[in-house]
Amino acid sequence: MVSALLVVGLFVAAFVGYNIGGSSTGVAFGPAVGSRIVGKVSAATLFTSFALLGGWTVGRNVIDTMSDGIVPATLFTPATSVGVLFFAGAALLLSNLYGVPASTSMTAVGAIVGLGLARNRLNEAIMFTIVSAWIVAPLVAFLTGVVIGRYVYPHLDARITFTRIENSLVQLDRSGTVPRPHLNENASPRDVVGGVGVVGIACYMGFSAGASNAANAVAPLVGDGAITIEQGILLAIGSIGLGGFTIARRTLDTISDGITDLPIMAALVVSFVGATVITVLSRLGIPASLAVSTTCCIIGLGWGRASRAVTLAEAATTAVDTDPEAELTTGALAEPTMDEPAGPTVGTLAAGEVEERDPDEAVEVPPIGEEELDELAAESLFDPAATSRIVILWILSPTLSVIGSYVLFLLLP
Structure with missing residues (x-):
């Protein structure tokens, strides 16, 4: 019976990792694949490699917290491990069904909390730290986005151009016995620099995904001693990589619905x-959601961009009216002003519909306070109903996980 439960636990852990890889690869490498800097196989290879690096280094701290920090490791048995992993898989299902970035990390932690409450062995001090981080991290991402959107983003968008490279940036010369890599002859020096930056950030995101998500797939199995932490990391990243090479291809075909309309x-x-927020938290051993932090950063970036319509002095004395029936879009990021063309989106790069801008052409960025609010599309940033639905599900998924886990483990001996 124990052996059968272990097999089930390993299967569920692999399933969780497989789905994480399928979704995370597309999000991390969507811009790189859309602009033809790398292909899908290269994207999956790089994502898996850096996810392994992240999981093998700072990811160990998160596994330690989830396997023997929130509750004692002795509470993890083959049965309870399967139960906890079930709720992590349910979070992925919820996310896919409703199209909302539900947090696998938060739901997995919720399941462990339910176990701790049912056995009266919850480490309240660690949970206070984790919950505090869940509140502070999205706020930090939001405020960082606001500052960048208001003061930095317009200048970056005006001075850095992105083009769609035919074939890929790095190609293989197969004329000899041993294939030799070389740069695409059609790529300009600006393309090379931009391509290295895009791929570098994608790899960094893969690193943070591995650091934060490896624990979601294997922490309970490590806690009950069924596998070692090294075996757990290899199982988690192997499953994540398998998802990256298989189901992520469909995500990469569409360059992920979540970022298609977002300027590259x-x-x-x-x-x-x-990625920076999650890497720091993972280094501290705190499980947290990459989806929540990135979504909050998008919101902050949009608001910061829209706030350029007024100076700080004007903002302090004047209320800006918004349309209560506005739709949730990235309008303030994508809408051009009269003097400043918007950068290409991930979707237009993927479709090859980019009208190339002369890199030597000077683009004037209007000073803060001189841009029109209507042109920045601030009124189309948020739909209150859509925003509230996202926030409610972020709170609801771990809450339901705690309740369901508590009831389940009360019934289990």
């Missing part, structure tokens, strides 16, 4: 900020 410059900023 905004996607890179959001990826960097979100």
